[in-house]
Amino acid sequence: MREKIQELLERAFPQAEELRVIDRTGGGDHFEVVVRDAAFDGLPRIEQHKLVYAALDEPWRQGAIHELRINTKGTAA
Amino acid sequence: MSYSEKIQDVIQSSDVALFMKGTPDAIMCGNSERALGALRRVGAPITAVDILVDAQIREDLSAISGWPTIPQVFVKGELVGGADIVEELERSGELEQTLVDKLGENYWEARGEKTVSLT
Numbered sequence: 001m002r003e004k005i006q007e008l009l010e011r012a013f014p015q016a017e018e019l020r021v022i023d024r025t026g027g028g029d030h031f032e033v034v035v036r037d038a039a040f041d042g043l044p045r046i047e048q049h050k051l052v053y054a055a056l057d058e059p060w061r062q063g064a065i066h067e068l069r070i071n072t073k074g075t076a077a
Numbered sequence: 078m079s080y081s082e083k084i085q086d087v088i089q090s091s092d093v094a095l096f097m098k099g100t101p102d103a104i105m106c107g108n109s110e111r112a113l114g115a116l117r118r119v120g121a122p123i124t125a126v127d128i129l130v131d132a133q134i135r136e137d138l139s140a141i142s143g144w145p146t147i148p149q150v151f152v153k154g155e156l157v158g159g160a161d162i163v164e165e166l167e168r169s170g171e172l173e174q175t176l177v178d179k180l181g182e183n184y185w186e187a188r189g190e191k192t193v194s195l196t
Contacts (some may be wrong), residue, residue, distance in 0.1 A: 033145050045162045046144075058143055067108070068146065071159050 001028045001064055007055060013054035015036045017075055024069070030070040041074040048072040079138045083195045086128075088141070091124035092187070094151040095133045096138055100127050101190045108160040112148040115160075115167040120185035123177060125192045134195055146158050 007020045013019060018036035033052060040048045049070045059065050078086075089131055093116060094177050099105030101123070103114055116123050116148050128147055142156050150157045157163060166172035173192045176184045 045165065046156060049158065049162065050143065076112050 001061065005031060005033065005065075008055050009033060009035060009052070009060070012051070013039065015039075015075065018021060018073070024033075029066040031065060031067070032071065034071045034073075036073040036075060038075045040072050041076045043074070045072065048074075067073065080131070080195055081141065081183070084134070084138050084141055084189070087089055087193055087195075088151050089154045091122045092153060092184070093123050093152070095123050095125045096128050096147060096149045096151075097125055098129050098147055101125050102131050102192075105129060106147070108146075109148045111160040112150055112163045115163045115172060116150065117190075119167060119176060120171045120188035122180075122184065123190045124186040125190055126195060127192065130194070130196050135155045153177065155179075156157060 020034040097109035
């Protein structure tokens with residue numbers, strides 16, 4: 001599932017300067033994702049996180065992700 | 078009233094609405110605890126709603142907010158975020174600033190928690 005998430009995020013954020021998916025518990029269902037992308041520049045955090053949720057809509061709906069911690073960063077600052 | 082209407086009512090009528098798993102006295106999830114902790118530390122006047130009492134509440138809430146996870150924090154009717162964002166905003170001082178901007182600089186005088194049941 002970690003690889004799947006990584007792949008979906010890479011597809012959604014092809015220009016990302018940083019993109020990491022961390023399996024927080026080793027159990028394959030609690031993840032933290034770190035994405036640094038110019039797409040986030042100037043966006044409120046809530047909208048940044050919505051973009052990440054949208055990218056992971058499929059595994060999310062399937063219930064494959066129990067917990068998702070999101071860490072988004074713009075490239076401006 | 079349907080759940081959707083009750084949820085809208087809480088969102089619109091509360092200074093700070095926290096949709097969480099469990100109640101502030103009996104928290105059922107670590108992420109709800111994180112959001113609640115951040116709100117407590119900045120002295121927010123919290124209206125808490127336990128979404129676990131009926132699975133339909135969570136579904137209706139996410140349909141309204143466009144946010145898939147619990148907890149969800151609203152200030153004056155506007156979605157601020159879940160546990161990650163609220164903690165991050167607390168650390169940067171933006172959470173307090175948002176409360177000052179939306180509720181006035183003496184917002185903390187009304188700090189405390191009440192729990193609202195949707196059933």
